[in-house]
Amino acid sequence: MSSRTPCSRWPALPRAEGAALMKTQRVLLALTLANLVLLVCLLSQVHPAGAAPEVAPVLRGRALQIVDDGGRVRASISVLPAGTATAETVLLRLITERGRPSVKIGASEEEAGLALVGPTGTKATYALLGAKGTASSLKLSNEEGRERVIEP
Numbered sequence: 001m002s003s004r005t006p007c008s009r010w011p012a013l014p015r016a017e018g019a020a021l022m023k024t025q026r027v028l029l030a031l032t033l034a035n036l037v038l039l040v041c042l043l044s045q046v047h048p049a050g051a052a053p054e055v056a057p058v059l060r061g062r063a064l065q066i067v068d069d070g071g072r073v074r075a076s077i078s079v080l081p082a083g084t085a086t087a088e089t090v091l092l093r094l095i096t097e098r099g100r101p102s103v104k105i106g107a108s109e110e111e112a113g114l115a116l117v118g119p120t121g122t123k124a125t126y127a128l129l130g131a132k133g134t135a136s137s138l139k140l141s142n143e144e145g146r147e148r149v150i151e152p
Contacts, residue, residue, distance in 0.1 A: 062079060064078075078091055089106050115128050123143070126139075
């Protein structure tokens, strides 16, 4: 059995190398503690998965567009400025995958209307429901050119 102590198995480092090693260990310890503090801060800000995010009471903007996975606009709500012959109008459009606005709902101070338009490739298939001033009407049309207007 050897008379050496367990610590004497390794040769002693020169003093300069030992000081550098101690300095490196202190830096590593400081970095570890800084990372631990950052981790605790980040974990304290994480919300539980079941908690619902706070909902804004109002969404405000000039227009809204909803797009599909391909980036094509499929629905829009916009405010159209007044023109020389038209009043300012709010317009809702629902658009097919081929880009045809098949449902339109519009409203202005002077009139309001709803248009349901046939599928892409049709020109004369539609239903229009409108109210202008004190008059209202329903106009139906099919692709053969037959029309029917219903007024009170």
